Amino acid sequence: MSLELLMAIALGGAALTYILSGVDSKLRDAVAVIVSLTVATGVALLYGRTAEMTIATGFLGIPVGLRIGPFSWLFAMTVSAVSCLSVIFSLSYMRGRQRTGFYYAMLLLVDAGMLGVVLSGDLLTLFIFWEIMSWSTFLLISFNGGPALAAGMKYFVMSIIGSLSMLVGVVLIYVTVGTLQFAGVAAGLSEAASGYRLAILILFGLAFGVKSAVWPFHAWLPPAHSEAPSPFSAVLSGVLIKMGIYGFLLVMYVALGLKSFFSLGWRVLPVHTILAIIGAVTILVATFIAVIQTDAKRLLAWSTVAQAGYIFLGISFGTAVGVAGGILHFLSHSVFKALLFMVAGAVEYRTGGVRDLDSLGGLIKKMPVTFAAALIGVCGLIGVPLTNGFVSKWLIYKTLIVEGSPFLAFVALIGTWGTVLYGYKFLHNIFLGQLPEKYKDLKPAPFSMRLPMVILALTVVLFGVVPGLPLGVIDSIGSSFGFASIGVTAGGVAAETGTINMINIFAATLIGLILAWLIFRAGARGARVDQSDSYAAGAYVPADKYQYSVRFYDPLQRLMGSWLKDPVDSFYGGLAVRVGKVAEGLRRMYTGLVADYVMYVVLFLAALILVEIVWRPW
């Protein structure tokens, strides 16, 4: 399938879905699924292809084009696969709701926008699709109205600031280099002064930093992720914020280039080290804030910020292994975080919109498949060996330790323990403990929700046991950036500096499990008992009151509570209030009297004439 046909299907499918929603809702759902499936298959068929093409040269004579290579393909594949699963998940989630047609059209449009971003061959195309993606994302975040509107607004304002900064960067590059084609830009920038290259990095970094929610640009993410419809939260967290990561990789290693990027900054504190430190700060702040969240989706949202920190740390640390670990962690995170948001969505769907971690419990008895998916997802998030999150984090840690940054490694490792805390809290407060009376007759998640969850859960394990599959593609991305190969084997990495072989570890795990199971089998069988048949020191077990989930980590919360505020968010809040006041003052100009307006015009002209007479600039 050619690239322009792929984009045409993706964009046309979105429009077609919207048109069909007036005709028949079943047909529309079917078309939405077929379009997303076609796009995903189309991208999969492009595996291993390298191509570049120009669509048109209409706009100001600047060519608009697409291209594909291993770098674009990996991101495009993840985007289209997660979007496709999210559309399938939406089938039952959105049934019977208002404005479903609009929802599907926007979901497909975001999908198309993201595909366009990763497949674009020049900065102009990138910017156009970036805007399509950002705008349709805003409409979907605010889909539910109410608090979602405020969350969407927060996203929108930050996103626009990022976009404008990116536009300035694009124009700046066009003015100095004269082309927007990636190859041409790279050639042009390699001759530019280091201050200019740093300016380009900062301008683009602002746009990509906002999108990937790196500290201190993360403030939009927690409200947006928790208020958006759950299937879209999966897309948002799974792939959309990774567009920022794609952008960073693009600017760091394609536009600026390896050598040029590393030479930026000062000898003691190069720019890439500063970026790695920002990644570490992101991990630390977000992880501990996630521990005290009580809203299931908000907890996952803060966790997304933290995991984006890991990715950022990996890619900006800038060793072959580190960048490979960062990119692999992007893939791992896409899979398990999409999975976890779907779990939260399935629970929300069955319990009638409950996301409060303090009022759920015991759902494992009613939704066993969802629990299994959640368990695998949380294991991936923590990075338990034999899940995909382990391999990617291992690569990042290893490079930090071996290349002599033990303090960064420390922050990354301690973040993992924080992840254990909130990951278990998510599992325990939703699925374990006592089942409340009101959820006695809860049904398991419908098939169209279980299917995507099962597929994602299997992917978590598959990429955890055979990490060679994605690492092969990632290694070729690394070589296209100019890194040495990291020596990929089916079971992991075999380099001189350290080997990991997941297949060995898998065998060891199997032996351990069999041994433990044999010992377990040797004992007398236990009798299955009900949840009310529980130890209470001889006292009666009260229904609905024999559960410990409110303030689950109470001692920690009391100890650290005062530290776990988000100063960045309150700073933005204060800034917004102040800007509002200034605007309120400016508004007083509009008195509604024509005479006043005439006076403004005359005053303005007089000022212009004065300037011309005194300084003669024109």
Next chain:
Amino acid sequence: MRILWFILSPLIALAVGLFFLGLARKFLARTQWRYGPPIYQPLIDILRFFTQKSVSHGAVFDLGVILSLAGSFIVVLFLPFGGICPLQSSGGLLVILYMMLLAPLGLALTAGEAANPNSSIGVSRMFTLALGYEVPLLLVVLAVMARYDTISIVEIVAAQREGVSNLATFPLVLAGIAYIMILPALLGLRPFDVMQAPQEISSGPLAELGGRYLALAQLQHAVNMFIVVSLFVNLMWGGSSNVLIFLLKMIAVLLFVLWINASFPRLRIDQAIRYLWRWPTLIAFLGLLLVEVMRK
């Protein structure tokens, strides 16, 4: 031959761990001027548990205890024990750190499915305490890895001098002191036995366990004791190529920790964290700094 060690080394760890449990009970009894049970009492207890009736709260309840014991067995495969190390070249110390997650995670799953608030509180305390001691522990482990410039535990052991006099040699002195200060917390012994705290929360995660479930939890406790002590001996005391000397070093470390255990009362969980994040963390931080400075 290698396959045989895959099976044998977990069983050796199990035997040594059970011996440690018996030794611990005996030691505590003797410090309190009691005679105490015979040293093989834990083995008798576990055999008795296996024959007793028990209750199960569901599939995850069963899976959790199995996973917990299996997790400890797997860690043993990565740990050198007097020259025996079945899995040397698969990720090293980082994998050990991660594999050590499996056991508490399994126990937490069992405790959660048990639907008992005592268990949940125990798990909450277990993870909070873990977060507490991981901060200094990671600094110590990173200092060791930075000192020997490798992430492989086998190479770390090989880089240290043979013998008994090489406990926490310069520049790892500070890291070693911090490590010793957190050892009771790693083992869950007093003053850090907040997770089980029998008098407060009915043994915490173990509250619902009986029969073979309790037996497996005890076995896991035994293996965990082996893991923590042998990790210390490997990282800080040069390990040994001789199994007997290795064992003697382990017993020496264990007796020290048991002495602390017998002397101090239990801390509250927030007091424990405050302690762990203050002195051991500070010393471990300086220790890592020292190693970094020496390396430059």
